[in-house]
Structure formats: C-alpha cells, structure tokens
Amino acid sequence: MMNQILLDESVSKIIKHPIDNTPNVYGNCKPLLKWPGGKTSELKEIIPRIPEHSRYFEPFFGGGALFFNTIIKTSFVNDLHADLMFFYKCIRNENSEFYSLLKEFVLVWEESDDKQSIYMKVRKRYNSTNVTSVQKAVDFFILREYAYGGMFRLNVKGEFNVPFGHIYINKNIQKKIDHLSSVEVVSKLKNSALYNLDFKDFAKNFRELYT
Numbered sequence: 001m002m003n004q005i006l007l008d009e010s011v012s013k014i015i016k017h018p019i020d021n022t023p024n025v026y027g028n029c030k031p032l033l034k035w036p037g038g039k040t041s042e043l044k045e046i047i048p049r050i051p052e053h054s055r056y057f058e059p060f061f062g063g064g065a066l067f068f069n070t071i072i073k074t075s076f077v078n079d080l081h082a083d084l085m086f087f088y089k090c091i092r093n094e095n096s097e098f099y100s101l102l103k104e105f106v107l108v109w110e111e112s113d114d115k116q117s118i119y120m121k122v123r124k125r126y127n128s129t130n131v132t133s134v135q136k137a138v139d140f141f142i143l144r145e146y147a148y149g150g151m152f153r154l155n156v157k158g159e160f161n162v163p164f165g166h167i168y169i170n171k172n173i174q175k176k177i178d179h180l181s182s183v184e185v186v187s188k189l190k191n192s193a194l195y196n197l198d199f200k201d202f203a204k205n206f207r208e209l210y211t
C-alpha cells in the first residue's frame with residue numbers, strides 16, 4: 001500500500017518522466033545528515049561500478065550518500081523510516097515553516113551557554129505526541145546533528161534516548177542549513193519521488209515498468 005502522505009502529486013509526473021539518457025556525471029554533494037550505516041567511505045568502491053542507467057532506484061535510502069554524491073538521474077528513493085522521509089520532503093518542498101522553526105532554534109542555540117539542556121528539551125519534544133509534523137522534522141534534524149556519536153537509538157517505549165554529544169558544541173550549524181537549502185540539494189530532491197514504504201511494496205510500484 002502506498003503512503004499517501006509522502007507520495008504526492010509530483011510522483012506521477014516523475015514516473016512518466018521520459019527515460020533520461022544524459023551521461024552519468026558524478027559530483028560531490030554531501031549527505032544532509034548523519035545516518036547509521038552511511039556509505040560515504042565506500043563511495044570510491046561503488047562509483048566505478050555504477051552501470052549506465054536512465055533512472056535510479058534506492059529502496060534503503062538512509063543518508064543517501066550515493067544519491068547525494070553522485071546521482072543526477074530521475075530517482076525513486078525509499079526508506080521505512082517515516083521521520084527521515086518527511087524530513088527529505090520538507091527539504092525538497094523548501095518548506096518555509098521548517099526553515100523558520102530551524103532559525104528559531106539556531107538563535108536560541110547560539111546564545112545559550114547550556115547547550116545540553118536545549119538538546120534535552122528538543123529530545124523531549126521530539127518524543128512527545130503533541131508536536132506538529134514540521135516541528136518533528138526540525139527536531140529530527142537537530143537530534144541527528146547533536147546526538148552522541150550520531151547514533152539513532154530508541155528505548156522499549158519507542159522514545160529516542162541518545163544523550164547529547166558534547167564534541168558537537170562548536171559545529172557550524174548555519175553552514176549545514178545552507179547546505180540543506182542549496183540549489184544542488186533541492187534540485188536533486190525535486191528530480192526524485194520520495195517513498196516511505198517497506199522495500200517490497202516500494203519495488204511493486206515499478207513492476208509494470210520492467211515486465
């Protein structure tokens with residue numbers, strides 16, 4: 001069953017997109033967030049093995065290291081993690097509420113001498129049910145940036161419980177936000193259909209294209 005929230009009107013346009021025969025050109029655009037199992041350090045092995053292709057399908061998108069670093073073709077990307085895919089959707093849609101909430105965070109963050117307590121407040125809000133989807137996407141991004149070791153871990157109640165990663169205190173968050181909203185990132189995502197499905201259901205969407 002397709003996820004109607006994430007499969008929006010742009011998807012049918014992309015599915016009907018003519019086969020893209022422009023040559024593969026590999027760039028150097030970094031992933032948008034830390035994600036366990038990211039393939040950034042394996043790219044030098046993967047890139048030379050990518051065959052000529054007209055469309056790109058990625059069922060386990062995660063941090064999308066390969067996609068962001070290399071892929072320019074019309075893409076279909078999927079991950080079972082709903083918050084992750086909604087975050088990408090905010091970036092693709094240049095969601096103004098997302099950026100204004102993030103700006104509010106940065107103002108408070110940069111003024112504060114107690115970053116750990118701000119992190120803990122964000123973590124608490126992310127775990128609460130009383131939060132808008134866009135605020136949750138912002139909090140998801142902040143927690144990815146500042147969680148200890150870049151870990152993503154949930155307790156038995158399904159709550160995110162990774163402590164603050166003190167070494168990240170001086171990181172340049174504005175530089176990261178500029179990357180999220182860069183033309184390169186946004187145009188890659190606009191040329192992509194985003195799915196939030198189990199990989200088997202994702203694959204079913206394309207059966208008719210290849211049988």
Ligand SMILES: C[S@@+](CC[C@H](N)C(=O)[O-])C[C@H]1O[C@@H](n2cnc3c(N)ncnc32)[C@H](O)[C@@H]1O
Pocket residue numbers: 035036037038039040059060061062063064065066078079080081197198199200
């Ligand atoms: C190792 S990460 C992918 C890393 C990514 N290739 C990168 O370079 O950043 C694996 C991803 O698979 C997703 N995943 C796990 N089970 C899945 C399933 N049944 N269907 C779709 N995605 C799934 C996880 O949420 C996770 O983001």
